[in-house]
Amino acid sequence: MKRLRYAAFGTGYWSTLQIPAWNEVGGVELVALYNRTVAKAEKIAERYGSPKVYSDPEELFKNEQIDFADIITEVPAHESLVLLAAKYKVPVICQKPMSFDLESCKRMTETCEDAGVPLFIHENYRWQPPFRTVKKYLGAIGIPYRAHIQLCYGGAEMFTVQPFLATLKYVHHMDMGPHIFDLARFYFGEAQSIYVQTSKSVPFIEGEDMFTAMLKIGPTICICDIGNNLENRVFIEGDKGWLLLDKENVLHVNDGTQTTVIDTKTWHKYDWISDYDYNLHGGDCIQSIVSCNNHMLESLSTGKEAETTSRDNLQTMKLVFASIESTKTGQVVVL
Amino acid sequence: MKRLRYAAFGTGYWSTLQIPAWNEVGGVELVALYNRTVAKAEKIAERYGSPKVYSDPEELFKNEQIDFADIITEVPAHESLVLLAAKYKVPVICQKPMSFDLESCKRMTETCEDAGVPLFIHENYRWQPPFRTVKKYLGAIGIPYRAHIQLCYGGAEMFTVQPFLATLKYVHHMDMGPHIFDLARFYFGEAQSIYVQTSKSVPFIEGEDMFTAMLKIGPTICICDIGNNLENRVFIEGDKGWLLLDKENVLHVNDGTQTTVIDTKTWHKYDWISDYDYNLHGGDCIQSIVSCNNHMLESLSTGKEAETTSRDNLQTMKLVFASIESTKTGQVVVL
Numbered sequence: 184m185k186r187l188r189y190a191a192f193g194t195g196y197w198s199t200l201q202i203p204a205w206n207e208v209g210g211v212e213l214v215a216l217y218n219r220t221v222a223k224a225e226k227i228a229e230r231y232g233s234p235k236v237y238s239d240p241e242e243l244f245k246n247e248q249i250d251f252a253d254i255i256t257e258v259p260a261h262e263s264l265v266l267l268a269a270k271y272k273v274p275v276i277c278q279k280p281m282s283f284d285l286e287s288c289k290r291m292t293e294t295c296e297d298a299g300v301p302l303f304i305h306e307n308y309r310w311q312p313p314f315r316t317v318k319k320y321l322g323a324i325g326i327p328y329r330a331h332i333q334l335c336y337g338g339a340e341m342f343t344v345q346p347f348l349a350t351l352k353y354v355h356h357m358d359m360g361p362h363i364f365d366l367a368r369f370y371f372g373e374a375q376s377i378y379v380q381t382s383k384s385v386p387f388i389e390g391e392d393m394f395t396a397m398l399k400i401g402p403t404i405c406i407c408d409i410g411n412n413l414e415n416r417v418f419i420e421g422d423k424g425w426l427l428l429d430k431e432n433v434l435h436v437n438d439g440t441q442t443t444v445i446d447t448k449t450w451h452k453y454d455w456i457s458d459y460d461y462n463l464h465g466g467d468c469i470q471s472i473v474s475c476n477n478h479m480l481e482s483l484s485t486g487k488e489a490e491t492t493s494r495d496n497l498q499t500m501k502l503v504f505a506s507i508e509s510t511k512t513g514q515v516v517v518l
Numbered sequence: 519m520k521r522l523r524y525a526a527f528g529t530g531y532w533s534t535l536q537i538p539a540w541n542e543v544g545g546v547e548l549v550a551l552y553n554r555t556v557a558k559a560e561k562i563a564e565r566y567g568s569p570k571v572y573s574d575p576e577e578l579f580k581n582e583q584i585d586f587a588d589i590i591t592e593v594p595a596h597e598s599l600v601l602l603a604a605k606y607k608v609p610v611i612c613q614k615p616m617s618f619d620l621e622s623c624k625r626m627t628e629t630c631e632d633a634g635v636p637l638f639i640h641e642n643y644r645w646q647p648p649f650r651t652v653k654k655y656l657g658a659i660g661i662p663y664r665a666h667i668q669l670c671y672g673g674a675e676m677f678t679v680q681p682f683l684a685t686l687k688y689v690h691h692m693d694m695g696p697h698i699f700d701l702a703r704f705y706f707g708e709a710q711s712i713y714v715q716t717s718k719s720v721p722f723i724e725g726e727d728m729f730t731a732m733l734k735i736g737p738t739i740c741i742c743d744i745g746n747n748l749e750n751r752v753f754i755e756g757d758k759g760w761l762l763l764d765k766e767n768v769l770h771v772n773d774g775t776q777t778t779v780i781d782t783k784t785w786h787k788y789d790w791i792s793d794y795d796y797n798l799h800g801g802d803c804i805q806s807i808v809s810c811n812n813h814m815l816e817s818l819s820t821g822k823e824a825e826t827t828s829r830d831n832l833q834t835m836k837l838v839f840a841s842i843e844s845t846k847t848g849q850v851v852v853l
Contacts (some may be wrong), residue, residue: 384661
């Protein structure tokens with residue numbers, strides 16, 4: 184099969200996870216890099232091997248024959264790069280969050296749809312093996328009446344490796360919010376209302392890093408918790424039974440008659456990942472980057488619709504912006 | 519020390535826990551029983567030994583020299599009995615919830631205060647050894663930013679032994695709500711706002727048995743969950759560390775440097791408790807009835823203020839009624 188040629192836009196910290204993840208997936212070829220500060224792009228080009236480096240993104244689109252663009256820049260650059268890709272009819276993958284502004288998310292989605300250009304949002308959490316296994320077993324517990332999804336964001340260190348996060352007023356609404364709301368949608372569908380409370384435990388950041396949302400999704404009362412001293416954990420109570428994904432990534436599924444125990448830890452440590460990054464993000468998170476890339480490559484190759492198109496992710500982003508509105512007003516936001 | 523003479527009002531199911539719990543505490547003497555249906559009172563009198571039985575509560579107050587009244591009737595009878603006790607200047611203990619109506623709670627509290635008669639609310643959950651141990655170790659985790667208190671109400675069977683619960687529209691707001699809100703107040707103080715969602719898993723009851731509240735208490739985001747397939751569990755995240763009371767009643771306390779493990783299961787099975795009741799309520803709950811009675815007896819004997827006076831419990835009941843308002847309106851109630 185023909186290898187797909189791609190260019191990566193943005194050569195910051197996340198490119199050091201995303202580019203080797205593409206190498207892991209295989210079937211792709213990095214042909215060019217763009218970065219505003221070209222010296223940074225040159226370093227990444229040297230590290231991962233890229234024939235060309237650009238400081239002007241439109242020059243890249245003009246000069247290079249690429250099958251898709253992978254946008255890994257900081258969030259404010261997403262829209263202009265996606266619109267450029269649409270202009271040059273290049274399928275495009277964009278990191279989450281799509282944008283800091285809902286109207287911008289809509290423009291990105293509609294412009295690409297109008298241009299007939301696929302736009303994928305790189306929402307990786309639903310590709311983490313533990314979370315994906317939860318989805319697989321949801322049917323066993325009957326109607327889910329109550330859910331509690333709890334994510335650890337990695338603590339103060341996460342603000343050191345991604346310093347722009349420390350400048351965000353609505354940091355978890357924007358950074359972890361897309362992940363946790365996407366999981367809630369993945370499990371239960373579209374929410375009817377959302378209410379959020381936040382609090383602060385890391386003093387040197389602009390925003391509040393403790394985040395709790397309560398969503399109403401059909402019959403499901405869904406609590407979404409993001410915190411510092413939390414471990415990832417999912418508990419869902421159904422009318423027939425319950426399931427618990429515990430901090431050891433072991434899934435316990437009770438179908439009303441018996442409890443089955445499933446070890447969801449199916450990943451291994453890739454040799455391209457440093458011990459530091461492996462420990463900071465977790466092996467499940469690193470695996471999900473590979474799996475998410477693989478899923479989008481499959482969609483690009485076969486035309487089969489991906490799970491997290493921008494049209495789909497727009498629903499996640501609506502929850503993100505509703506969560507900000509709830510925090511601002513202190514009230515429930517009806518969707 | 520002189521044994522305190524008491525009369526019990528109400529000889530339903532709960533009297534079969536409360537009267538033997540008094541015998542366990544000791545230092546008290548059951549001198550009379552009241553019940554609307556006198557045949558029931560006679561059975562209980564025979565079982566536990568009571569010299570007198572009344573079907574008219576005022577006759578009891580007129581005829582008997584008692585040091586306190588213990589009100590264990592159904593909730594709608596609470597107010598008139600408490601007001602009678604106030605009239606006859608008899609200190610009075612009343613089961614939770616104080617009343618189904620906030621104005622009634624206020625009348626009970628104010629009438630007893632005006633009469634100089636102590637009114638205690640028998641709020642036992644904070645006396646359960648696991649929950650009490652959590653309070654003891656709260657200081658170790660620093661500022662509590664997030665709390666998750668989860669209680670199991672016992673499932674469909676609880677509606678069989680207490681059939682009036684099955685008739686309540688706001689069943690957990692009224693039955694388990696007082697317990698869980700009292701725990702939240704016990705740990706963190708007075709709430710500034712509350713938001714509630716409910717859902718239904720037991721089809722044959724009037725109300726909704728799945729209950730989740732989100733309280734804001736100073737810096738603490740406090741989730742209160744009541745459900746059917748839940749186990750009792752408390753998780754609190756602080757700025758220094760965290761604590762977890764797990765389903766085995768083991769408390770894990772992390773103070774930021776190390777995790778200490780404390781087995782809170784300090785109770786034993788009393789010989790007066792049936793296997794059925796022990797399994798339905800749990801040994802910690804049965805123990806808490808004894809400890810709560812003991813605490814109120816100490817207050818009666820020494821004059822030292824009890825933890826759950828009616829004045830204190832009025833704050834818990836305000837949360838109960840705010841939780842109903844939130845359920846009715848679908849909105850956050852600011853307190």
